[in-house]
Amino acid sequence: MTVALCALGMMAQGENSPYLKHVYEYVPAPGQFVNTMPAYEEGDDAEAMCRKVEEQIADNARGLITLGGWGGYLVFGFDHPVVNVPGQNDFIVEGNAFYSNAAQGAAGGGSCEPGIVMVSVDANGNGKPDDEWYELAGSEYTNPLTKHGYSVTYERPAADHVATPDPQQKYRIDTTFVHWQDNRGEDGYLVQISFHRQAYYPEWIEADRLTFDGARLQDNYAYINNQYVLYPPAYGYADNHPDTCRLAQLNIELAVREDGTPVHLNAIDFVKVYTALHQQCGMIGETSTEVKGARDLHPEAMPTELDEVQTSSVTCRKTIRDGQLLIIRDKQIYNPLGYIITKLN
Ligand SMILES: [Ca+2]
Ligand SMILES: [Ca+2]
Ligand SMILES: [Ca+2]
Known part of the structure; x- marks a missing residue:
């Protein structure tokens, strides 16, 4: 996507699609639905899998893709920057969360599998998500049980791997399937369950180890009447509350820098979502x-104020003035064709 293409999208007022348009990256952590949602076929590489994910979820196709266990992620964008409207939620990442009648005590439990959402501005104007990421600080951001700076490395099972079935619980067909090690001195295995017998490690990834970084939320399950019930954090996550619930909506105003300081973004170009829980729940797996x-x-919203020029790493940003897309770089404002409009002080 070039600056000129961005500009066309931006200026075609009334034609912004509300729906996710592009998938830039898909790197699931190992999991029971990996290689099936979407389906891996021999010969598929990362780009092919990315296109399969896009087919499933872009343009309101309403398929479903998995991010696998903790840390697995997806990067996507729209056909226009999503504006941060002051005082309003700005976008939603849709999933398959639901509340269950099995929930007791606290309301709203069911299948709530929160993903942490990060946003980014195409600050260098190259159309690629290679800029600074900002986490949307959801309700658990300041929870002392949230592990920030967390990291997990997963290992592909060796070619000569031999399964270790659980003699007590027959559905646990391999209790040493995918080894993981975190950066807090803990390790363990993703268990293969009989309902999902395919490889759990993403087949198209050549590396035999996959490391993910981010924040880990505290386990959210309760075991009630022989059922696992997963309770949702209050707000600020993907696949956490049902999509029809207002608490599933996301506000760009929650964005924070890596050091936790809030950052005001007038609009965002890219979104990253990753699985925030690192837990396994019996027969329903990880x-x-x-x-x-x-x-x-609000796809028709326009930012009302000029972006501030950042003096640190961000030297190039897009903004809207009088309905026109402009580029700010090195304290000068350019139109999309590269002509200097004005200089900033
Ligand atoms: Ca907002
Ligand atoms: Ca889910
Ligand atoms: Ca970029």
């Missing part, structure tokens, strides 16, 4: 965030 699509809640 918890994984799923994504069905994403929607801009």
